[in-house]
Structure formats: C-alpha cells, structure tokens
Amino acid sequence: MKFDTAYYESVIDQHRYERLGLGAIDFALAGMSPDDLRTKWMCHTGAREFAEAVADGRPAIVTTGVGLGGPPHAGTLFQLLRAIKLQQCGLDVQIVLGDLDSYNARRTPLDSVRKLADRYEEFVLALGFDAERGVLRRQEGQTDVLATAFLLSRHLNDEDFHWAEEDLAGLYRNHGVFDDLSYGMKQATLLMAADFVHLLREGRHVLVSLGVDEHKYVALARRGAERWGLPADHLSGIYTKMIPGLGGLPKMSKSIPGSGIDAAMCAEDIRALLRADPDTAPTDDGSALLQMYACLPEVDGREYDRVSAARQAGNQQWHTEREQLIERTLSLFSHWPK
Template sequence: MKFDTAYYESVIDQHQYEHLGLGTIDFALAGMSPGDLHTKWVCHTGAREFADAVSEGRPAIVTTGVGLGGPPHAGTLFQLLRAVKLQQCGLDVQIVLGDLDSYNARRTPLDAVRRLADQYEEFALGLGFDPGRGVLRRQEGETDVMATAFLLSRHLDDDDFQWAEEDLAGLYRNHGVFDHLNYGMKQATLLMAADFVHLLREGRHVLVSLGVDEHKYVALARRGAERWGLPADRLAGIYTKMIPGLGGLPKMSKSIPGSGIDGSMPAEDIRALLAADTDSAPPDDGSALLQMYACLPEVGQAEYDRASAARRAGDREWRVIREELVERLITLFSHWPK
C-alpha cells in the first residue's frame, strides 16, 4: 500500500469524507484558516459541525491517542504536537496514552507498558502540553471509560470489528506484528472507541484526530453510538496524512523496526538518516521531509507554500529548510526520556 494522492482520494471518495482544502472547505477552527488546517490534516468527518459548536460556545473537546509500542517515531511526535497546537489555540484537548491498547493488542508485558506510559507522559509535557488546561491520561484505572466500553459492546459485533481494521493491517501481518484480528485486538479497539464515546456521553461535541489509516475507528465509534441512541453526529473525525517510512515502507511505525526515526536514536543517527533521504517523491504527493515540516506547530499555509515551492525549484532555500528541520526534530526528540 502506498499513501499517495490516489490513496487519499480513494479513501475520501469511498467513505464520502470531505476534503480539507482551499476552495472546498468553508470553515476555520480555533483561529486556524482552511489553508492552515490543510497543512496538518487531509480529510474529515463532521469537523464543520464541530467548528460550529466551538464558535457557538457549546461544550467541545478534541481527543487523540498514541500507542505505546515503543519510543515515539516522527508520526507519533507530530500527533502530539498537533494536540499541543490545538490546545494553544484555545481548544479543550485530551491525549490518551494507549497503555491497555498495547497490553492487549501487542501483548506487551504490563510492567513494560507502565514504564512506557511514564516516558510518554514526560514526553508530552516536554513538548508543551498543559495538563492544567486539558487531559493527559492513561487507559488503565479509568473505570468509568471501561464501563462505557462494556455498555458500547452490546451495540457492536464481530463483523463491525473486522470491517474496522486499519488500512495498514496487511502491512503489519507481513512484518509479523500480528497474524489475525484476535480477541485482545478487538478489546483494544473497543476501548479506543469508548475513549471517544465516553466524551459524547458527557454531553460534548467530540473531534478525534488520528492518522487517515485509522479513519474506520471513528466510523466504528459512530456506528456503535448511533445504535446505542447517542447523538453520533456530534462525534467527528479529522485525519492526517501518513509520513512515509524509510526503506520504501508506506509509514513510519513503532511496530516495524527500521521504518523511521524515533526518540531513542542519537542525534547523529537522525542527521545521517535524513541526510540520506533522496527526497524524490512527486510534487503532488509531497515527501517525508516536507510532510514533517508541515506538521510543525509554527507552520501554516504561507510557510508550507513557500517551502513546497522551494522544494520544487530545488533551490538553496529548500536546503536551508531541510537543515533547520533536522535540527528541530533532534531538539523535539530530546524531550524523550532515555
């Protein structure tokens, strides 16, 4: 599978999602213009209604989560930075550390999961997330959300979970991460859906920020919420592009060694790997470096357009941007507790 323009258009057409792009979106969110949004997300479900709720002062929250399969790679880093950006824009934001997700779906020992959760909590705080203005939590010990998962399970069945497998399931099978959708993985998916639906039960409008390969998780939660009789139209999703992996892999993944750069790497290794990137992707599909640049909190439409034009021209400005990006990544990853 290749995460290129054709893939994104296929996902949007198949699932009737709306493009987040100039000329096709007529709303801003938390002070971010349509063009600014487009630098960090590619498509959405119901985000316009969420933006309306925010502008009207109705209870609203953004939620995202990260798996704890190992040290954070670039995709995880930028998922957290998007949460920080939205919080800085004044939105109520929740970050869920998927400790029980990794325990069930990846069979990671509980003591290892807890150590990783400690590290991820420190990492998120180091990146600038303010727990006094939002929620930074683990899944373990959240018995009210677990109760929501149990209640939600009545409205979902095995066919729903088979349908909701993420688009990279085949890739993970080929690399031996798992061989089939087992009971633990279904439990992890159920709890993830409950992380979203529980906020809905509290009477809020909810916006879930995930990678586009995980778009079916939001659809699964909406499906269960609707069958339950909850206002599923208040549960929205907004989806990011995938940062291409190294060695020809479609995505940087914590579960696939060698697919990307991560927080455990020495600075010199990160510099060497990114310096070796040939940056040969077609202009329309972007590049790993350009996509990472777009994800920086300070980068909006104007900065992205300038960098994209410099990359197409192959001039000195793009080389300077590349060098500055590499050093910025090293600084950001330095917050990961070694």
C-alpha cells in the first residue's frame, strides 16, 4: 500500500470525508485558515460542526494519542507538534500516552511501559505542551475512562473490531509485528475508543486528530456512541497525511525497523539518512521532507506553498530549506530524555 494521492482520494471518496483546503472547506478553526489547515491535515469528519461549537463557546476539546512502542519517530514527533499547535491557537487539547495500549496490544512488560511513559511525558512537555492549560495523561490509573470502556463494550461486537483495523494492518503483518487481531489488541482499540467517548460523555464536542490510516478508530467510536444513545455527531475526526517511510515504505513507523528516523538515533545518522533521501516523488504527498516541514507549528499555508514551489523547481532555496529542516528536526529530537 502506498499513501499517495490515489490513496487519499480513495479514502475521501469511500468514506465521504470532506477535503481540507481544496475549495470545499468554508470554515476556519481557532484562527487557522483553510490554507493553514491543509498543511497539517487532509480530510475530516464533522470538523465544521466542531469549529462552530468552538466559535459559539460551547465546551470543546481536541484529543490525540501516541503509542509507546519505542522512542518517538518522526511521525510521532510531528503528530505531537500538531496538537501543540492547536493548543497554541487557544483550543483545549488532550494528549494520551498509550501505555495500556502497548501493554495489551504489544505485550510490553508493565515496568518497561511505565518507564517509557515517564520519558514521553518529559518529551511532550519539553516540546512546548502546557499541561496546566491542557491534559497530558496516561491510560493506566484512569478508572473513570476504564469504566467508560467497559460500558462502551456492550455496544460493540467482534465484527466491529475487525472492520476497524487500521489500513496498515496488512503491512504490519508482513513485517511480523503481529499475526492476527488478538484479544489484547481489541482491548487496546476499545480503550482508545473510550478515550474519545469519555470526553463525549462529559458533554463536550470532541475532535480527534489521527493519521489517516487510523480513520476507522473514530468511526468505531462514533458507531458505539450512537448505539449507546450518546450524541455521536459531537464526535469528530481530523486526519493527517502520512510521512512517507525510508526505503520505499509507506510510513515512518516505530513498528517497522528501518522505515524512518527516531529520537534514539545519533544526530549524524539522522543527518545522513535525510540527506541521502533522493526526494524524487512527483507529488508533494510523496516527499517525506516536505511533509515533515508542513507539520512544524510555525508553518502556515503561505509558507508551505512557497517551499513546495521551491521543491518543484529544485532550486537552491529548497536545498537551503532541507538543511534547515534537518537541523530543526535534530533540535526537536534532542528533547528526548537519553
């Protein structure tokens, strides 16, 4: 599977998602224009209604989460930066560290998960997330959310979990990450859905920010919420493009060795890998470096268009931007506790 323009078109058409920044969008979100939004997200479900709720002053929150399968790779880093950007724009934001997700789905020992969660917490705060204005939490110990997961499970069945497998499941199987959808993986998916639905139960409008390969997780949560009798239309999703992986792989992933760069690598190795990227993809979607650049909080629609044009022209400006991006990435990764 390739996360290219054809894939994005297929996802949008199949699931009737709306495009962001391609003319069909007619709303801003927390001061971000449609052009700004399209630099960091590519499609959504219900984001217009969420934006209206924010504008009307109704209770609203953005939530995202990261898996704890190892040190953060580029995809994880830039997902976190998107959440921080939304917080900087004035939105309430929650970041969930998926410790029980890793414990159940990956069968990681609990002591190891807890130590990794400590490091992730320090990393997120060092990147600029304000825990006093938002929520940075783990799954372990959140008994109220665990109770929501138990109540939600009544409204979901085995077929729902098989339907909701992310689009990269086949790739992960091919690389030996897992063989089938185990009971532990279903439990991890249920708890992820509960992370969303619990906020809905509290009477808020909820916007979930995830990679587009994970779009079915929001649909699963909406399905369960609707069956439960909760206002499922108050649960929205906004989805990011994938950062293409190295070596022809579709995505930088912690689960696939060699697919990308991560915070545990030394600076010289990261520089060498990024400088060696030929960056010959004909479209912006296929450029790992350009997609990384797009996710920086300071990059808006105008800056993205400027750098995209420089890349297409292959001029010195793009080479300069590449070098600056590499050094910026190293600076961000340097916050990871060694």
